[in-house]
Amino acid sequence: MEFGTWNDHFSLCAFDRRLGIVFRTLVLICLALVAASAARAEPFETSAPVALLLDASSGMLLLGRNVDRPVEPAAMAKMMTVAVVAEALAKGETSLDTEYPVSEQAWRKGGAPSRSATMFAALKSRIRVADLLRGAMVQAANDACLIMAEGIAGSEDAFVVRMNALAAAIGMTHTHFSNVTGFADPDQHTTARDLAVLVQYLVDHHPQIYAVYGEKEFTWNRIRQLNRNPLLTAVAGTDGGATGASDSAGFGLAASAMRDGRRLVLVVHGLKSVKERADEAARILEWGFKSFEPKEMFAAGETIGEASVFGGTSWTVPLVADGPVRLPVRTDSKDQLQARIVYDGPLPAPVRRGDAVGRLQVLREGIVALEIPVRAGADVPVGGLGKRALDALYEFGVGLVRGRAERS
Known part of the structure; x- marks a missing residue:
C-alpha cells in the first residue's frame, strides 16, 4: 500500500487484491477523508444545468x-x-x-x-x-x-x-x-x-x-x-x-x-x-x-506508482505513463484532487516493460476528470518455485480472511 502527495494537490492511493481487510479499511478511510476535504473546497458555481x-x-x-x-x-x-x-x-x-x-x-x-x-x-x-x-x-x-x-x-x-x-x-x-x-x-x-x-x-x-x-x-x-x-x-x-x-x-x-x-x-x-x-x-x-495553469506532475519515465506481482522475481513493478503527465491545477491552490491507480492485480508474472497494466484516474469533486493508461516500467521475470509457492500461500490466506469477512 502506498500513499503520496503530488505538489499538495493530489492524494494518491494504489491498491489491489493483496491488501488484507484491515488495510482495505484504512484505504477506504483515507479516501473518505480526502473526499471530505475536496467537498470543503469551494466549487465554481454556474447557473447552467x-x-x-x-x-x-x-x-x-x-x-x-x-x-x-x-x-x-x-x-x-x-x-x-x-x-x-x-x-x-x-x-x-x-x-x-x-x-x-x-x-x-x-x-x-x-x-x-x-x-x-x-x-x-x-x-x-x-x-x-x-x-x-x-x-x-x-x-x-x-x-x-x-x-x-x-x-x-x-x-x-x-x-x-x-x-x-x-x-x-x-x-x-x-x-x-x-x-x-x-x-x-x-x-x-x-x-x-x-x-x-x-x-x-x-x-x-x-x-x-x-x-x-x-x-x-x-x-x-x-x-x-x-x-x-x-x-x-x-x-x-x-x-x-x-x-x-x-x-x-x-x-x-x-x-x-x-x-x-x-x-x-x-x-x-x-x-x-x-x-x-x-x-x-x-x-x-x-x-x-x-x-x-499547467504543471508537470510526472516526467516521462518517472514512476507514478507500483503494482503487485504474483509469482515473479519481484513483489512489485513500477508503473509509468506513456509520456510526461501535465495537468492544469488551480492558481489559488484551492484545487483538491484525488488520484488512484486502477488495475486488476496482482499481475501474473512474467511482466514485460511496456505492458498495459491499468489506468491512472484523477478525480475532481468526485468525477473522473482525467484517465490515462499506465504501463509496466520494468521487466519482472517468473520467480523460482519457492517464491511462487510463497505467493500462492499468501493469496490463499488473504482469500480465506476475505471469505470469512464477507460471510460474517
Whole structure:
C-alpha cells in the first residue's frame, strides 16, 4: 500500500487484491477523508444545468456538471453534419467547388418558407460546397445542411447514417442523430461530454474547416447575417463553435477558445435565454483561463506508482505513463484532487516493460476528470518455485480472511 502527495494537490492511493481487510479499511478511510476535504473546497458555481469545461491538451475536466445527462443537441447537431462533410472532402468524395442543387424539399424544410435559421438559398439554384459550409457554420442554416446531405449522400436519411457512424467512430458513445439540422426529435440525443468530443475532433482533424466557425459574418443572396456564437466577440481567443436552442432543451452552446497556447473546450446547455447563455458561457471560459495553469506532475519515465506481482522475481513493478503527465491545477491552490491507480492485480508474472497494466484516474469533486493508461516500467521475470509457492500461500490466506469477512 502506498500513499503520496503530488505538489499538495493530489492524494494518491494504489491498491489491489493483496491488501488484507484491515488495510482495505484504512484505504477506504483515507479516501473518505480526502473526499471530505475536496467537498470543503469551494466549487465554481454556474447557473447552467449542464456544463463542461475541458483542458484540450491534457484532456482533463476542469468543470463538470451533468456532463453525461442526455440532452437534445438542437442546432449543435449541425457540427456533426459539418464533420461528415469534412470527411467527404478529405476522402475526395466532393470538393469545395462542387455545386449542389437546392431541392424543393430542402427549400421548404430549411429555407425561407421554414421560418427557421436559413441562408435563404434560392429554389432550384446551385450552390458551391464552400458557400454551403459557411451557411451551415456561420448562420446555422438548415437549408445549407439539407442541400449538402442530399448532394453527398442522396438523401437526408442516408446522410444521417453517416453521422451516426462517425459519432461512434470518434467516441461519442451516448449520441444518436435523427436529422442533419437538429430539429427536435425524441430519438435524437447527446451529452455535453460527447459534444466536447465532437468539437475537439473538428479542431484536431479538420482545422481548415473548423476555422470557418471563426468567421463573424456571411452574406448570401444579398442578405448579411452575423455569426450566432456570442463568444467570438466576448472572449478573447474564441475561434469557433455552435449554438443551439429549443423550447424543450433550452439554450446551449459548444465552443472552443485558445489563449497563450492553451485550448479550452466549453459546453453549456439548458439555459433560459440567449443572454444567460452568452453571459454564463463567457464567465466560465474566462474563469478557466484565469484560474488554472499547467504543471508537470510526472516526467516521462518517472514512476507514478507500483503494482503487485504474483509469482515473479519481484513483489512489485513500477508503473509509468506513456509520456510526461501535465495537468492544469488551480492558481489559488484551492484545487483538491484525488488520484488512484486502477488495475486488476496482482499481475501474473512474467511482466514485460511496456505492458498495459491499468489506468491512472484523477478525480475532481468526485468525477473522473482525467484517465490515462499506465504501463509496466520494468521487466519482472517468473520467480523460482519457492517464491511462487510463497505467493500462492499468501493469496490463499488473504482469500480465506476475505471469505470469512464477507460471510460474517
